[in-house]
Amino acid sequence: MVTIKEIAKRCNVSIATVSNIINGKPNVGRETREKVLKTIEELNYTPNYIAKNLKTRRSKTIGVVVEDITAFCAPDIVDGITKCCEEKGYHILLTNLRLYRKFGESYYENEKFFPMIQKEIKELIAKQVDGIVYVTTHERVLKCFPKELNVPAVMAYGYTRSPKYPSIVVDDRKGAAEVIRYLFSMGHRRIGIVSGPVRSLHTRERLLGVQDIFTEQGIPFEKKCVVEGDWRRGSGYRGTDSLLEQKVTAIFCMSDIMAGGVYDRLGELGLIPGKDISVAGFDDRELSTYYKPPLTTTALPLFEIGYTACEHAIRKIEGSDCGEVPEELLEIARSCSLTVRDSVKDIRIQ
Amino acid sequence: MVTIKEIAKRCNVSIATVSNIINGKPNVGRETREKVLKTIEELNYTPNYIAKNLKTRRSKTIGVVVEDITAFCAPDIVDGITKCCEEKGYHILLTNLRLYRKFGESYYENEKFFPMIQKEIKELIAKQVDGIVYVTTHERVLKCFPKELNVPAVMAYGYTRSPKYPSIVVDDRKGAAEVIRYLFSMGHRRIGIVSGPVRSLHTRERLLGVQDIFTEQGIPFEKKCVVEGDWRRGSGYRGTDSLLEQKVTAIFCMSDIMAGGVYDRLGELGLIPGKDISVAGFDDRELSTYYKPPLTTTALPLFEIGYTACEHAIRKIEGSDCGEVPEELLEIARSCSLTVRDSVKDIRIQ
DNA sequence: TTGTACGCGTTATCAA
């Protein structure tokens, strides 16, 4: 490995001069600059970041902790983070907790992994990351950052509810409201809901969004039109019948996956989505375009969440104020975007 | 940040002793050891890896370059890499090239991004990574590693065809053969193929696999039963009709996505997959379980590819032989695994 | 305009 020393020796200058040239400092002769630059090129010299960082106490590195990179929302969030890092000249030290693989489907109700997170964060600190972005795969409150964390940390997708760490989250309430408003605009009044688990923040916020529109429209919202699901396909399947009994004209599922289950059951009953009954989903996963008919759903602002989270972390690093986060920045919600496909029928009287 | 120096001072020992204790060296009194360990605990001291690495010239870090983390195969490969790193005590410096996002659908036929790769790899080297794993999102030959690379590098999913760098790839030939063998076992003899682009290595290998079975069964394979696709849904859709004209009883698509297109066209024609005609796919993407009926397909050994690639990199690092790779290790193929669902009909005469 | 010398937090080599 060629070092700054070698460059200096070859050019008969001191290492200080070489260092100055590399870092674009003024006060260096044009002639020496050229000579040095040339030999740097020739020897294919690259400054050793490790040494540099040791000196500057800045690693220009963000530690990214992902609960499970194989979860559907993780790659897009990470994509947003990488975009931001690329722009600001940061590197990424990735920690994949593999929670889903290690603890199975319901790891997010499990707190066994908390010590593991602490350990991994400590590792990242030991590696001298300048900041941390934690990416959850289920939206929930998570107290995973140690009290004495000495670098800025931001939560992406989940909530911290801690004044020290901002959360960048989905605007679930508005997202669900938009879906329901669309359903209303197509003439639907009796709308069935397949929700997520009631203890989930997603679920609660979205339910609030649903009610917002019913209230706005002056129509009472009936509790019996809500069936509790668990985000999985089977729960959509199982919930369908009771919703049908309620004579709903449309079913809003809080995940595309559950909508898939609704499709399954509807198919068995010989009912065609978008024709005999309307269905809408949530998440806008690629697979929903393969449903027959393609599902009307709303996209999670995953990329944006990652980007914004990282941006906040870097802003705090560079402003180096690691204090409390002002109230208005504690939870930053990003909007979903509705995608209309063919699963919702227009039942207005012409 | 508390350093080794502080620990030493507090304990009235030299930093050398503290260092020895941390690194489990022998020849240190039990009493001093305990005292030091206790203050380390108290002050919550963590060794600075940066400084350590500067000295040891080992960063215990793998540079992972992913062409696009949002591509469907990337997360699982990265998952395999992280599993391996976790086991061997390595960290991951992640570089997401964002090729798909930057250059669109057909970036893999584009060489504009080569300088970018070189630059990113140089960055990783500057960050002192001990090795590099490059993750492609389309299987192809890629000469992206610079000649003078001074750390071990391994290609995951793509081919290097270079004696210096091993490739860990999908066993496409065997994978396709297995699908065709299954189709044969269900009585199919006239089999249509929706292939990938003919210049793709995937395509060629899989076509070879198809022929292997026809040859084995002593049945001539007809070229006109192959339609060239582009991996995308539309190409499956467009290819269906001409295959139907050939009176095929089954269609093997080289991607689940294209199989989706076939389903689309079949649906329009009122033909039911798994009943009127059989369909099989490739990749085993989650969405294929949402097709109606669920698609019989074969899974790519993504996780294993990532794991194996990383394992090789680390083995080379720790053996620190960075020379040529022995012939038998140049291309390591991992097997696919067939998943039978409901899209293939048994047409044997009972 | 350039060079010297020191320090960043470690590990490693000796000597005590």
Added chain:
DNA sequence: TTGATAACGCGTACAA
């Protein structure tokens, strides 16, 4: 069993 001290590669006062 312990301690001084010299590296590691770089940035930066300060001196020249």
